[in-house]
Amino acid sequence: MGKEGRLELLVGNMFGGKSTELIRRINRYEVLRKKVTLFKHSFDQRYGTEEVCSHDGLKREAILVNTSQDLERSLPLETEVVGIEEVQFFDSGIVPLCYALSKLGRTVLAAGLLKDFRGELFPFSDGKRNIGDLISMADKIDQFNAYCTYENGQGICGRDAAWIQRFYDSEVAPYDSPTILPGGKEAYAPRCREHFVFYLENRHLRL
Structure with missing residues (x-):
């Protein structure tokens, strides 16, 4: 063997x-x-x-x-x-x-x-x-x-983050933008379920 x-x-x-x-x-x-x-x-x-x-x-x-x-x-x-x-x-x-x-x-x-x-x-x-x-x-x-970096009036969320959100000029990236796009914390942010903006029919929608 x-x-x-x-x-x-x-x-x-x-x-x-x-x-x-x-x-x-x-x-x-x-x-x-x-x-x-x-x-x-x-x-x-x-x-x-x-x-x-x-x-x-x-x-x-x-x-x-x-x-x-x-x-x-x-x-x-x-x-x-x-x-x-x-x-x-x-x-x-x-x-x-x-x-x-x-x-x-x-x-x-x-x-x-x-x-x-x-x-x-x-x-x-x-x-x-x-x-x-x-x-x-x-x-x-x-x-x-990672941990969720969403910030509100009480500070950073900090919950377990299983999703990554991409941003263009502080706006959530369109669904049809390229899958691979180089970037770090200036373009991507870890998000928990509550704070990740899920996509539906090519539009972003918080569910």
């Missing part, structure tokens, strides 16, 4: 700590003397090109790739643990690739957004699949929410 592989997903909201936990797990496997390779999609260049960086300052060197095929070609044969940052930016080929790597005995740690700014499961770049297809084949799923 060969080595048993597994797929672990770290999904959730922006500012929820996914990257921090991915780096922590990668570092732990390295302490256990496992051969580790960390990848990130080239679209994610918020903190420089060849590093995975968390919002709280942790950093880890990573290989920059554009597609699931690039990742497969760039993977050293001796790798035992594969880390993937911002998995939602990849094409749908990332789903069968993660499955194949785990079947071959490798541990795959993939971190990414669960929902887009519309509150829908995040689609992969070619639109053929979404993050739910990866969730369905995972051995372990951890969800990382």
Whole structure:
């Protein structure tokens, strides 16, 4: 019997700590003397090109790739643990690739957004699949929410935030705006159920 592989997903909201936990797990496997390779999609260049960086300052060197095929070609044969940052930016080929790597005995740690700014499961770049297809084949799923930053006269809400709201000039972004749009706290804000503006028939409506 060969080595048993597994797929672990770290999904959730922006500012929820996914990257921090991915780096922590990668570092732990390295302490256990496992051969580790960390990848990130080239679209994610918020903190420089060849590093995975968390919002709280942790950093880890990573290989920059554009597609699931690039990742497969760039993977050293001796790798035992594969880390993937911002998995939602990849094409749908990332789903069968993660499955194949785990079947071959490798541990795959993939971190990414669960929902887009519309509150829908995040689609992969070619639109053929979404993050739910990866969730369905995972051995372990951890969800990382942020805290709601909605402010009222009594201060910041602070409740568990499973949604991310996008804004244009302080207004909620239209439903038909691009799914992927670079930005940080100036464009996105974590929201709880009460304060997220849900979309209905391409218009925003608080439900």
